[in-house]
Every structure is written in structure tokens, then in C-alpha cells.
Amino acid sequence: MPPRRAVTGRSQEPRQRFVEELRLLRAEKGDSLRQLGEALGWDWSLFGKMESGQTLGGPEVAQALDQYYGTARLLLTLWELAAGDPTQFREQYRRYMTLEAEATGILWYSPCVVPGLLQTEAYARRLLLRGSLGPGVKLDQQVAARMTRREILSEDGAPFFRAILDENVLRRPLLDCEEWQEQLKHLDEMAEQTNVTLQILPFAAGPCELINTDTALLRLPEGRTVAWVETGYDGQLVEENAGVEHLQFSYDRLRDHALSPRESAVFIQRLLEEVPCLLPDSK
Template identity: 65%
Template sequence: MPPRRVVTGRSQEPRQRFAEELRLLRSQSGDSLRKLGEVLGWDWSLFGKMESGETLGGPEVVEALDQHYGTSGLLLTLWELAVGDPTQFREQYRRYMTLEAEAVSLWHYGVSTVHGLLQTREYARELLTVGGTKGDELNRQVEARIGRQVLLTGADAPHFRTILSEAVLRTPLRHAQAWRNQLEHLVEAAERPEVTLHVLPQAAGLYGLVSTDVMFLRLLDGRTVAYTENTHRGELVEENSSVERLQRVYDAVRDLALSPAESRKFIGQILEEAPCAPST
């Protein structure tokens, strides 16, 4: 494992220091940018931009680099300093991402938006934009979100079950074709063996997760943890009794949802109703 280095004697400007460390670690490992991209599942050009200081990348890709180089959080610490706001990447979410990468199965409920693992690039961009993200930061977060979708690829991909409220499917994007692309992407994802998709129709009435997104992670050691999220905050839940209570609520929601076959048909009907982009 590469020895942990101190900042003294290197670039003191955080962004330059971060890029310098990336270049040094890759040089010591003997990896090419293309090889790094193949191993970690991101486009190799992103790593080139990070090493040149053009972009900082996202927390997900930095976490992956820390694990690849065995640097025990050094890169994430430098990234936080370069971003200038360490609080935006909270310890709970850092731990959640680590656990997500180790999970053997994932179960999700989305109350108002498509989960990032199933978002198109256009959907991710508009969602982040309405949240106030813009400029280089917007591009960085879009790439990080799309890059995370590699989790669902490969022979060892975990099974991912998602339940989407009907409201998710009734809230279109500004551009008609971008919205059709997202609906088509969901239909295609639902056909994949590692993805099970349910729709919770509005006719189901009120239910236990009416205002909360939740993700359950089944880990290699048999434990299950949960991550709940609303507009303002997220919380990692690891205490067994709390996770079990959430699971009971999730199971009740699943009982109200349409079957996978019915859900695919439901999304197909919404797709038929969705306006087409104007011809040019």
C-alpha cells in the first residue's frame, strides 16, 4: 500500500494538490488512463480531466480511486479540501457508498424521482439543475451519477429491486424527447435480469413511505442496512430493530405495488401518452 503522504512540501493550493496526488499515484501504479477507466468503470477521459485540474470529479469516483490505490481515504480528504466544503460529503453518506459497493442485493423505494442507478443523463442533469447545481459542478455531478451505474453491470452485479410511485412517472422533464428517453430507459432496465421494477399506483392510497425514499442493502455478512432520504437530509440506519421496522413498511408498500409485468405495461401506457418531440 502506498505510504500516506503529508501536504507539506507539495502544492499548498488544494485543487492543485489533489490533481498532483492523482498523477503521482497513477504513475507509481503504472496504470494508463485507459486501463484505469477499464478497471473502475468510468470513462478514462474523466481521470485525465481530474489529473489536469479541469474537474474535481465526484465523491463516488474519488472513493473508487481511494480503494483502487489503497490510500485509506487520503484522496477523499484532499477532494473535500479542494471542493472547499467538507460538510457536503457527510460521513454517513461516505459509509453508505462503501456499503453499497459491497452489497449483494439492493431494494429501493422512490417517492418522487427515479433512482440515480436508473437515470438517463438528461434526467440527472435536469434534476441536479433544479436543485441549484450549475456550471462545472453540474457537469461533475452528472458524470459521477452516471458513472455509478457501473454497479449494475458485470457478472457480479447485485440484484436491484426498485418500487416507483406513480408520481415519479407523472412528473415529466421540460423537454419531451428527454422524458420519453427516460421512460424508455426504465422499460429497457426492467427487462434486465438484475433489475426488478414495480410501480405503486396512486389508487393504492396512503402508505407508510409516503414522504421518504429508502434503499436497503443486503451485505455479504448477511446484515441489512438502510439509507433513508428526503429533500433535506439522508440517514444511514444500521440498528437491527430500526432496519426491521423499515423493512416491514417497505414490504407493505411492495404488496400494494403492481407486479413487474403489470409495471412494464403501465410504463408503456404512460409512454404512449407522452408527447413526442416536435419534428424539425
């Protein structure tokens, strides 16, 4: 790991220090901006804008750069100091993302939308476009960050991932038929991965636990479990044992009402066959 450089007179300001580290680390690596973009899967122009101070990028970009350069959490820490805006990325959510990347197992329940780790680029773009990104937040930047984040399910040492999706998630299609087909196919393909289990909670199950709350349970390497709960307005990281145990119990009860993984796969495949009939303007 490259040694941390002393803060000089021209880099005491957090944003400038972040920019300086980006430039120096790439120079030490000997990469061009294009090579860096190709290695990490982002458009090279994003890194050019970050190194010129035009944008900070997102926390996922900083995490990816930390992994690429072998700098542990240096760049993410500098990013957090430079961002300095709790309304854009709340501290709890930033901590959740860090824990998610470390988790050996992830259990997820989604009552309304496809979970971020299972979204296609088109689905993520539509969802983020309808959401509130906040002033100065770039749509392309957030979509790219979400696409990078989902790679944890396919890389070496990927965690076990179980997602329970309410039937409501699959009954609210994207308006573009091809984009919706792509999302359904992606769910079908992800369910075939050995580390991914996908289950559908049907309408026939009636009202169940966690009925309006996105919930994630993260099993961490040291053996403890933490949880993340989120509504349309707020999110909370739950670490105390009593709260986590209550959410785990609710999740287990919810799972009792869900279709089996095989039945869920058939459900999604049937929806794929029906896609042209779901949309009024489809031929």
C-alpha cells in the same frame, strides 16, 4: 497494491497529497490522461484538472480511481481529507455510497423522482440542475459521477435490485419529450435485467407507508442490512436493528400494494405510447 508513500514536506497539506498521489499512480500505470479517461468513461480533461489541483472531482471519481489502480480506499480517504466540507458531501452519505457499492442486494422506494441508479444522463442533469449543488460544485462532474455510480447494476457480480416507484414519479415528465421517452425506455430496459425488479405503486393504492421518504435497504455481504432514508432536506444512515426492521416492515407493506413486475412493465410501456400526448407542445 502500490505501497503508501510517506508524507513528505511538500505533501502534508491534504489537497496537495491527493494531487501528488494522482500524478504518481498514473505515472506508475503508464497511462496518458486520454487513456485514463477512456478506461473510466470520464472526459480526460477532468483528470487533468484534478492532477493540477483545479478540482477534487467527486467521491465516485475517487472510488473509480481506487478500483482502477488497485489502491483500496486510499484515494477516497485522501479525497475526504482534501474535501473537508461537510456541507458538500456529508459523512453519512459518503458512507452510504461505500456500502451501496458493496451490497449484494438493494431495495429502493422512491415517492417523487426516478432513483439515481435508474436515471439517464439527461434526467440526472435536469434533476441536479434544479437542485442545490452548492458553491463550487460542477454540474458536469456530478452528472458523470451519477452515471458511473449506476454501473453497479450492470457489472459482474451486480447486486439484486428492486425498486418501487410511486406513480407520481412517472406522471411528472421531463419537459423535453425525447429526454422523457429515453428515461421511460431506460426503465423498461433495466426491468428486463435478471437482477433488476421494477414495480409501480399506483395512485389507487391510496396513502401508504413511507409516503414522502426515499428509502433504500442494503443487504451487505456479511449478512446484515442497513438503511438510508432521505427527504428533500436531509438524509440519514440507519444501522441499528430496530430502525432497520421497522423500515423493512414498512417496505414489505408497501410492496403488497404495488403492481406486479409484469403489470408494472405494461404500465411503463403504455406511458411510452402516450408520451406525445403528455406534453402540451408535442406534435
